[in-house]
Amino acid sequence: MSFILKRIKEIADQEGISVTALEASIGASKGVFSRALANSTDIQSKWLVKIAENYPQYSPDWLITGKGESKRTDVCQEPLEDYLPQETVKLTNEVIQALKKVISAQQTTIRSQEITIDALQKRIGDMENEK
Known part of the structure; x- marks a missing residue:
């Protein structure tokens, strides 16, 4: 399984929603992440952009690289x-x-x-x- 997909799953878990709900929240077709998780395949970069736009509390650097904290510190929290x-x-x-x-x-x-x-x-x- 892709490390990025694991982090996407972690975002869904932290938000208390399913991966399917996360897909819907960013306008992705049902199964975009679920199938990629199940098949260990890659996803399009546009979905990473959509996650960053819709979940600004999460660090895009962490999402892509896994480095640093998952939550952003530069967002008013x-x-x-x-x-x-x-x-x-x-x-x-x-x-x-x-x-x-x-x-x-x-x-x-x-x-x-x-x-x-x-x-x-x-x-x-x-x-x-x-x-």
Whole structure:
């Protein structure tokens, strides 16, 4: 497995999302990273750019080379608590985590439905060929 792909997986894990959700968040087709992870193949550089643009809290240097810290230090990372009331921060974080779980569950459902649709289309084709 590519070291860059391992770091992409690590970003997804740190964000609390699936690799499929990370793909969707940067506009990549479903399976771009998943297939590359499974097959130990390379990915296009444009996806690294998209990750850097959409996840600015992660160091592009770390993503590409693995050197240094994964989180950037030049990005404002003061906690929300410094700007918002504690109740708002807690609620916001809870809502974000809940939405990430819902999105992940929906993506799993969609994947399952795509598999079912493919199987049904194949079955329809087989039945039409039998006529």
